[in-house]
Amino acid sequence: MNFDEIIALDKADPLAQKRLEFDLPVNTIYLDGNSLGALPKSVKSKVAEVVSQQWGNDLIKSWNSHNWIDLPIRVGEKIAPIIGAAKGQVICCDSISVNLFKLLCSALTLNSERTVVLSTKDNFPTDLYMVQGLSDLLGPDLCQLQMVEEQDIEQSLNESVAVLLLTQVNFRTGNLLDMAKLTKLAHEKGILVIWDLAHSAGALSVELDKCEADFAVGCGYKYLNGGPGSPAFVYVAKRHQYAIKQPLSGWMGHSKPFAFNPEYQAASNINQFQCGTPSVISMSVLDAALDVWQDVDMLQIRTKSVELAEVFLQLIQGNECLHDLLLCSPKLAEQRGSQLAFSHHDAFAICQALIEKGVVADFRAPNIIRFGFTPLYTSFEDVWRAVTTLTNIVESGFYKEQRFNITLKVT
Amino acid sequence: MNFDEIIALDKADPLAQKRLEFDLPVNTIYLDGNSLGALPKSVKSKVAEVVSQQWGNDLIKSWNSHNWIDLPIRVGEKIAPIIGAAKGQVICCDSISVNLFKLLCSALTLNSERTVVLSTKDNFPTDLYMVQGLSDLLGPDLCQLQMVEEQDIEQSLNESVAVLLLTQVNFRTGNLLDMAKLTKLAHEKGILVIWDLAHSAGALSVELDKCEADFAVGCGYKYLNGGPGSPAFVYVAKRHQYAIKQPLSGWMGHSKPFAFNPEYQAASNINQFQCGTPSVISMSVLDAALDVWQDVDMLQIRTKSVELAEVFLQLIQGNECLHDLLLCSPKLAEQRGSQLAFSHHDAFAICQALIEKGVVADFRAPNIIRFGFTPLYTSFEDVWRAVTTLTNIVESGFYKEQRFNITLKVT
Known part of the structure; x- marks a missing residue:
């Protein structure tokens, strides 16, 4: 050549x-956009506008006038088509690690007869660490991590496994797991699957809905070009949204956050996966960065x-x-x-x-x-x-x- | 007048x-800086520099060359003197809600013979919601929320209480609790105290060390002027840092995050309270905003x-x-x-x-x-x-x- x-x-x-x-x-x-994506040109003017106009000039009124309050949903809906998700299933919030905790708890509650979270030894460490943290908190009677080699995933799917936690693309080798096949095999054994899309969202054609995925997380700072430490996202299939309750029940996940009611009442939709006040500046940067994808x-x-x-x-x-x-x-x-x-x-x-x-x-x-x-x-x-x-x-x-x-x- | x-x-x-x-x-x-602080002038040029130069031009190298990796500690150390904390006890990360979860779990583990988290009925709702979420996760045998009126706090301190969770300044009325007195009374009953400084950090003279406080959280977007949804902070008294383990054990809290070891090993210092990748852009904004405080x-x-x-x-x-x-x-x-x-x-x-x-x-x-x-x-x-x-x-x-x-x- x-x-x-x-x-x-x-x-x-x-x-x-x-x-x-x-x-x-x-x-x-x-050649490192898989670690930190490059800067979309539109971001520079957007961040200046958010800082000077929305924050500096309009101040607290911007929660309404610039609709900061809906940013997590708006950004989530921009990510949705990139990962093959229909509306109402993706929200932008927190980090992958924090979001994994929400999903692990949700999935374990749905599958409460079982205790094992199955993952791979060379999964990105934070995924494994989050399971270990949860296991230490709940005890091995409620949550235990089992790690296998990537090639042994299929044969390790059995009725003791509550949750299969996989990163679709291996962070070291780039090995791509078959989402459709593994999700189907897991479901046949009654296992719920959490897909980490850190190295796949924006890198390839992800089809969460088509694969009947249960849950997914991903980050904004790699192929989505949302900037260093950009907020992450959560996908929860519609069919699970009514049945689950995640434990990081901050005020933004409340059905009526501004009623300031002392009793938590989870929103009955994907909003429940929010926790604290959204990171408006970082999320606005990601919001602008995602416009690049509109016609892709x-x-x-x-x-x-x-x-x-x-x-x-x-x-x-x-x-x-x-x-x-x-x-x-x-x-x-x-x-x-x-x-x-x-x-x-x-x-x-x-x-x-x-x-x-x-x-x-x-x-x-x-x-x-x-x-x-x-x-x-x-x-x-x-x-x-x-x-x-x-x-x-x-x-x-x-x-x-x-x-x-x-x-x-x-x- | x-x-x-x-x-x-x-x-x-x-x-x-x-x-x-x-x-x-x-x-x-x-007159709403208690909800969202105003824009410090230095922020505009700082955010432009972080976006265009650090991210856009230097890209992944900035983790080292601009020391992004130490941002959470650097920002934490700038907040420390504002809240009366000596070095090595404050770190910037996540939101108040997420940080409360880390601290609630830490405190309950330290006081594992007890189960009650005592708080006030008109505490800011997210504080109560986070306890409710943890209580639902662990069950009432390990964590239960007890809410009392502000004036009944003192008489409710007894040996069943594991953790006292208080916001120093009431978000509605502005009522200021006596941190020194309440911390002392709680300690006399073997109770650990978590102070929420949302409405006090930057608003008054907070003296965490002098009050022998155990734990605290606070946000960056009110009196610290870090911008909408600015990252929050955690304070953990030195004496507790070796004994505790928080469950949101993401890779940034690992003692050696870049060893990519599959086993979690918590950092033995305040770094443990980090979870996922830090929100570099938002945190840099807060970093710049905090310079206003240098001679205050x-x-x-x-x-x-x-x-x-x-x-x-x-x-x-x-x-x-x-x-x-x-x-x-x-x-x-x-x-x-x-x-x-x-x-x-x-x-x-x-x-x-x-x-x-x-x-x-x-x-x-x-x-x-x-x-x-x-x-x-x-x-x-x-x-x-x-x-x-x-x-x-x-x-x-x-x-x-x-x-x-x-x-x-x-x-």
Whole structure:
């Protein structure tokens, strides 16, 4: 594959114009949108307006006049089509971790005859930690975490399992779990499923409703480009909303928050999953960032994501000097999310050298480099230039010279 | 009291210059900083820098280069002197509601022989709701809420009470509880105390350490001027930090979050009270807003707060036509926070009419108007003009004409 073919791919890309809606840093190839999404241009004026006009000038009146009070629902409804959810099932609030706690309690209550929360050993740690925290609180008679390898999920589904907690796309390897199949198998055993969409919302075509998913969480700061620490979201299938009660029963989840009644009465819809006062500034940023998605077809996102990764892989594998980079992601594109992970004994040094040369990838302990592909703003030319830079770094041994200067401070 | 005397008070006010650090709306007298604080001028450039430079340009590298990772601690340490806390005890994270859940669980675990959480009937509802949610989750054998009137707190302290949950300043009446006395009385009965500082942090001289407080929460968006839905904070006395474990055990509370270990190991310090990824944009706004406090003496804040309220009260009470406004706040200044509440059978209409005439106060169901005094930016002239406007509205009956046009949508 040569540079002309790469340019032809960019020319044929139906999403190519989307890149213009982002403020990308100069002289940088950003392949880390799976950790923190890039800045949509519309955000800058929006945040200035929210701060100066809505907060500074209109002050408390903005709860009504700028409808701050409905922000969590409004933002949730913008996320819904991106994850295949019909209306009334998604709300924006808190963090993934806090939202997982709400859903774990809800699901365990629905399945109160059972105690096991089944998850995978290499799930993103916070998912496992939240189960451990709940298990310590309730005791093992009510909640216990069982961790298995990803390939052992299916055979571990049995009638002792109350909740299956899975991240659709593995944060290290990018391995993509089959949501439709696993949800169906779990339901056959009476198991409720919580899907963590951190690495899939905005990265591929998620179909929560079609898969008859029960619950999901996801974050705003990766592929949804909502900014660092952007609020997260919760999905609760309509059929479960009347039956459950989540324990983080803050005033915003009350059926009538402004009645200031001392008795909690949960809202009977998705509003119940709110807890405290919404984070208006951060949520408004996400709100603006989500406008980029209005005319986007998620199948186009997936198609381009696969192409970007396939081209990257082809360029890497066609280059002898990069053979020490061992693919940790699945070989088949349909089994991957929107990233490629490689192990290398000098992964950390290579990653730092790449960043120094303007190619931003990221490192995950102990020895993995991740390259994320964000179809909205990653071009095929980016992929070409990233591999060229990587080749230069490895061929020249530049990364070895650098390694002694590096402070190990990784996020 | 005449207008010249009012102007003299402003001239003698050592905090008068602080008002210049805020962007206050024109033609508005803002007496609702107890609900949403005004915009500090420094915030506008800060948020633009965080969005454009830190996020937009530096992207993922900012976790290190702009030290996002330490924001919760950095902001916590800026709040600490405002609430009388020595270092290492305050962290910024989540909302008051979520933080109350962490503290309630922590306190109940420390006092595991007991089950009662004692609070007041007219505590801010979310505080009560969070106890109710926890009680539903754990069952009444482990947690039960007992609500009493404020005046009955002392006589309700007994050996069955595990946790005393109090808001220092009542959100409706502004009644100020005696933190030193109540904490001491509670400790004598083996009760742990959680103080909600929503209406006191930044409004008066809070002395958590001196009172030997156990735990506290507070919000960033009232007197701390951190913007709508600004993140909250948690205080945990040093002596309790080693003994407790809070159940919302997200990855940011782990002793080594970036080791990505599947087993949760709580940080042994205040960091444990973090849960998910911090809300960088909102927290940076609060960070900038807190710089206003650097050279502020909290005793000066309290002195001015009392004076503002006393002048307001004197002007109201000296005006015959305002005699239908009945003071719901304590008569004695030392028993009040930084607000005055009045009941009136037409409270809602009067409040709306005031807002229409540029005086922003707020309404609390069923019949209360609250006027908040924020010593950093409320002037004595504001107080004078507010009472003049109120007098005109009541004398003219203007508020009665308005009442039929008002949509009941209050926050």
